[in-house]
Amino acid sequence: MAEGEAMDTTFEAAMAGFLHEFSLSGEFNSPVEGAFGLCDSDTLEKTPSNSTDRAKLKANERRDRYRKRLQNERESLRRQERExxxxxxxxxTAQAKAxxxxKKSNTLALSAWRATAxxxxxxRLEAEQEQQRLKAAVLDRAELIRQLSALMMMSAPMKSLASCVNPISSQEMQGALLxxxxxxxxxxxxxxxxxLVGGVQCDLLPPESFEVRRRWNQDKTLMESADATQISIxxxxxxxxxxxxxxxDPKGSHYRGEIHDRENTAAVTYRSNYTLESGTTTLITYSSVRRYVEKDCVVFVWRSQFEGQGKFxxxxxxxxxxxVIRPSDMPEGPxxxxxxxxxxKLTDLDGKMGTNDLRGNQFxxxxxxxxxxxxADVEEAMQGLLIGESQSGSPASSDVMEL
Incomplete structure (x- = not known):
């Protein structure tokens, strides 16, 4: 800006000198201007001064236009800068949002991939465990079949050894293998x-009542029951x-062989006689049970087999x-x-299920x-606890065997 003002000052000085020289040369060379000059000397004296003023005015106007143009350009640049x-x-912002x-898309995809994996x-682990279990079951059943076949092929002289001490019957051997x-x-x-237990809809029974309600599942492959009740004990x-x-349980014959975790496990054989319309029949039950004591509940798990006799x-x-046994709050207290x-699951020797078979339904x-x-046994045990509490006024823990 200072350089522009210096140029304007130089330009004005040069213009003033030029006009002054031009006015002097005109004074000596123009007869008309000379004549007029003789007549009106005051006008001639004022002419150079007026020309200088006009030059200054024009120079000022140019400076103003130049300054205004600079201001407009500066304002335009500032406006462009803001835009x-x-x-x-x-x-x-758009780039950060993208x-x-x-990142979210990648995270979701990674989470979905991890969940799928x-x-x-x-x-896969469950399938491997199931495969191992099935392999073990197949081997055990094969051994059972082999030993039963050997027993069936025993000759008469071998039967004469029945008087030996502690003979082992085929039923006992079958129970041991099972x-x-x-x-x-x-x-x-x-x-x-x-x-299984947490994923089914249970039939809620009235308090202090015990019942097993078996129903065929949708595809008729097995019978299920899911029941729940509360007791004020x-x-x-x-x-x-x-x-x-x-x-x-004193009613059954307990297996005395090798049992893992005997404190929480039992294997019992029951032989029961029942009277039906067609007559009396016998049912043999092979049952193994294990207790699992957790922090907030106790779980009993059974694996059993019912074997028909006679007609069945x-x-x-x-x-x-x-x-599954859990603590709960009731109006009467804990x-x-x-x-x-x-x-x-109902089967016969051929591995077939008889949902519509008369003998199967009777079984x-x-x-x-x-x-x-x-x-009935469970209800009797619970009633005994209730009676013991009502008589003593406190939990009859001394009447319960510690296991």
């Missing part, structure tokens, strides 16, 4: 407790009393059962919730009689 800043800010969305891994298989399955069944007293009933010879049913779930009724007896 470009806004556009840059918008671009940066990066964030891409975890599910696939879980299914129990070895069943007890290996208990931990696997326990691992499925949350999925403290949790700790309830599960200890049921432990006495399930693990030390060759008819079997495999049962998986769970009982109570207990009992939730059970069972699966019963299911026979198993139902076993359920009624079991529930």
């Amino acid at each position: 470009l800043s806004v556009k840059l800010s918008q671009l940066l 990066k964030e969305e891409a 975890a599910r696939q891994k879980g299914k 129990y070895k298989t069943f007890m290996r399955e208990l931990d696997y069944l326990y691992a499925k407790t949350a999925d 403290p949790f700790d007293q309830t599960w200890r009393s049921l432990s006495s009933l399930y693990l030390a 010879d060759g008819v079997f049913s495999d049962e998986h059962a769970w009982l 109570g207990t919730t009992l939730q059970s779930y069972t699966q019963l 299911v009724k026979l198993v139902g009689m076993v359920d009624e007896e079991d529930m």
